Amino acid sequence: MTSQTDGASAADALIERDADLLRFATAGSVDDGKSTLIGRLLLDSKAIFEDQLEAVEATSQSRGYDYTDLALLTDGLRSEREQGITIDVAYRYFATPKRKFIIADTPGHVQYTRNMVTGASTADLGLVLVDARQGLTEQSRRHAVLLSLLRVPHLVLAVNKMDLVDYDRKIFEKIDEEFTTFASRLNIPDLQAIPISALQGDNVVTRSDKMGWYEGPSLMHHLEHLHIASDRELRDVRFPVQYVIRPKSDQYHDYRGYAGQVAGGVLKPGDEVLVLPSGMTSKIEAIDYFDSQIPEAFAPMSVVVRLADDVDVSRGDMICRTRNAPEQTQDIDAMVCWMTNAPLRPRAKLAIKHTTRTARALVKDVQYRLDVNTLHRDQGVGELGLNEIGRVQLRTTQPLMVDPYERNRTTGSFILIDEATGVTVGAGMING
Structure with missing residues (x-):
């Protein structure tokens, strides 16, 4: 039998391992370069094999590109490659001598909001990409709102394609100021803006000499040194x-x-x-x-x-x-992201899974639908459609032991399941 001292060393090793693991989710509008950025991180951190790189280079040449399309390293579905977009959440793993990383490459399209919520729900950091030529878009704001709702504690604004605007400082500062002003209305405790070029590698792994006016860290340096231990x-x-x-x-x-x-x-x-x-x-x-x-x-x-x-x-x-217990309740007030085509309406009966406890739930009311672009509350809608988020009142058959989501992302969240099919149809965040 192993001694308790050995157990202590095992726990210390786990602490060190956990502190060295950073989960982050990418988000942004279509063609902002999320997949290219992840490809660049994988390439420059030596996380891909030579035959993978050769295959990507060959495919890029066959398409007539005069550059290596790094997005091919992450857009794995055939439909993604055909359309040039990200549809499903793609998880990628890589490591540097200082830290291990798990990337959730999430879709930018509004119709895949559910996928983005899934990928960001366990993230320590949200990475929002913005095309320097386009500036902030409706999708950029929507993703910032979703990351705020999911209580992702750290956020990076990566202003991409700076090479296409001649590395103009004023363009970067304008986007940074506009995004910071918008983010001030949200619950985002930590925000860092970084100008980059994913295609050229500027400020991705190493500092770029083409943007001498920028005094902050490269993206990789920020990811490697971000303090997350206190987020537990x-x-x-x-x-x-x-x-x-x-x-x-x-x-x-x-x-x-x-x-x-x-x-x-x-x-x-x-x-x-x-x-x-x-x-x-x-x-x-x-x-x-x-x-x-x-x-x-x-x-x-x-x-x-x-x-x-x-x-x-x-x-x-x-x-x-004994003196610090969660609330025991059968009445749940939560923000729900609806994930299926059939709308969520009052009187619907569903299974609810909260931590390790499963019960049945009745939808008492849909109070409002949240417009994630403007933060406007559309009251009186009466239902939630696919990919929509709203405030919902539930009544469960058994008491659940819950905390507000803003206090504990595990005991403050749940999923809703269609009992007939076993399919997950909704994800909820419990209000305080």
Whole structure:
């Protein structure tokens, strides 16, 4: 059996690994160069194989291009390549000596808003691209609003194609000022504007000597050095139970552990905890991580918690602190992004999945539809269509243990499921 000291070193390694991983989502209008930028990041960080690059170069030449079309590295669907647009969320992975990255390349079209919401929901940073020739567009503003609604804590405005405007400082500053003014109406705590040329590589990985007037970091430098450790939810202990472990073995016949992913706070052996919805209390006896015991666990670690008392705990229950519990409610007030063709209307009955708990839900009311371009609230619409976002009132058959989304993105979110087909039809963010 591994000692607790070994478990502590394992936890320290996880802390270091997690701090070195940055998830970011790209967004922007069509032809702003998102896929080209990601291709440039992959190329310059040596994250693609030689045969991949050769295939892209050959395809670019066959199309008569006098440059390598780096967008071909990310637009994987045939329909994406044919239309020259991004449709589905494409996840790409690469690393530098300083950090690992997961990129969610999200679509720019309004009809794929649901895809963008999916890709950005777990992001630490949102990267909004703007074409320097076009300036801010309706889609640029819409994506900023969506990133704000999703509480993405960091945002980068990348003004792309600066090579096509002769690296003009005034054009960059005008776009930066206009976007900053618009963002001041949103919940965006951290904003950085960077002028780049994804095609030429200016200010993407290294600073460009063609924009000496720009004194900020290159995009890669900003991504490598962005501090995200303080973004973790460490205030409120939230541990949704995913599975009860009872090994059928004589060696472990007394073992009972509760497996799950920490959604908030820090768990330590000896802590007094409350189990919801039963209201039973106990103390944490030990925390198991793989084959060792560790001195503490925090989001987003997946661990097994053992309690000192034999209390009734099952999948869907929530372990929290005795004096800091989430709200238990059957009435949910949330912003919902609707993801299917059939509209969401009052009296609709759906399945709702919140953390590890599943229940049935009745749509009581659709209060308003949010115009994500202007932030105007269209009241009295009565329904939500495909890719629309609005404020919805739900009533569930079982109490859910919830927090406001702005406080905890895990316990403050849920998905809605069509019970007949099993298809996810909506994603919700619980209001405070």
